[in-house]
Amino acid sequence: MSLQILASFSSRRPTGLVGAVLIGLALASSAHAHTTVKAQTTEGVRDDNALRIGHGCEGDRGIVAQSVVFPTDAPDITSSDPGVTLGALSDVIVQGSIAGLAQSIQDRSIFALQDEKVDANGNVVGFHARAGYLRPNLVGRVPFQFSAPTFVAGSCAKRLLVQIAIADICSARPPIFDPAKLNLWIPDNGSRFAVEGAAAGVEEIGGAATLVVNRNLASNPLPSACGSGYDVTVTPSAAQVDRDLPIPGYWPGRGGRGHYVAEDLR
Ligand SMILES: [Cu+2]
Numbered sequence: 001m002s003l004q005i006l007a008s009f010s011s012r013r014p015t016g017l018v019g020a021v022l023i024g025l026a027l028a029s030s031a032h033a034h035t036t037v038k039a040q041t042t043e044g045v046r047d048d049n050a051l052r053i054g055h056g057c058e059g060d061r062g063i064v065a066q067s068v069v070f071p072t073d074a075p076d077i078t079s080s081d082p083g084v085t086l087g088a089l090s091d092v093i094v095q096g097s098i099a100g101l102a103q104s105i106q107d108r109s110i111f112a113l114q115d116e117k118v119d120a121n122g123n124v125v126g127f128h129a130r131a132g133y134l135r136p137n138l139v140g141r142v143p144f145q146f147s148a149p150t151f152v153a154g155s156c157a158k159r160l161l162v163q164i165a166i167a168d169i170c171s172a173r174p175p176i177f178d179p180a181k182l183n184l185w186i187p188d189n190g191s192r193f194a195v196e197g198a199a200a201g202v203e204e205i206g207g208a209a210t211l212v213v214n215r216n217l218a219s220n221p222l223p224s225a226c227g228s229g230y231d232v233t234v235t236p237s238a239a240q241v242d243r244d245l246p247i248p249g250y251w252p253g254r255g256g257r258g259h260y261v262a263e264d265l266r
Helices: 002-012 016-030 192-199 238-244
Strands: 046-053 065-069 076-079 102-104 111-118 124-132 140-147 157-169 182-185 209-214 230-235
Touching (some): 046 065, 046 157, 065 140, 065 238, 102 124, 182 192, 192 238
Parallel strands (some): 157 230
Antiparallel strands (some): 046 140, 065 157, 076 230, 102 140
16 A cells, blocks of 8 residues: 555656655565564563464465474473584573473464463473464454573573564464465474475465564673674474474364364354
8 A cells, every 4th residue: 555655656756765764665575574573681680471373375365373492301402503412402591491481472363272382391492372263364462471482601602593483374274284374484303293394385484473582792701712702592492393283173173074163263
């Protein structure tokens, strides 16, 4: 709409400034807005954050459910410094794990039903929501609380990049691997979801959402031997994605007759 108004305006007054604005708008509107994390966070800070949903599924289908998994079970841990290999997250963060740091905030702006997933110790490892509808021409915010972990004083990590696996579901009706029914913001590390999703052309395997935890360099400075430090990335394992991404009792459905429940609120 605003683009059209500007276009007719510029045809009458083709100034350089309007041309530049038009190019900027065109780039912004064509950019593919994935599902991402709204804000970076600082170690030791508990704050509200949100997942930003930029678009629905192929063919302008609205999102009806979402599943979210944090890297908590034997995650892949890598460093931006090729010379550094990390054995355990406890080398980087005092808490030693991402489990229990995130919590879903109840919110009915998109979904009517929400729940959390917990591990054997009762720590939250992800959450899911369904019975919803996000109009395909709008963007969504799914709020969550995150208690940012603190960095081990002796570690050289200056940022922790938490990769979050997310399924944005536009239809739970089997077969699920269809770009019109599903977006997968998950790591490309061999899970069944990654392999079958990529084969079906589902967006976007390898495009997990990233929650950035910044070290507080004032209160927790890098040891002098670290130089400028490095980033540590923690990614959900393929096994955890396959186990925790499904929404119990809802998605993926069993595919047989009578098991699919049409509950989406449109
Ligand atoms: Cu996208």
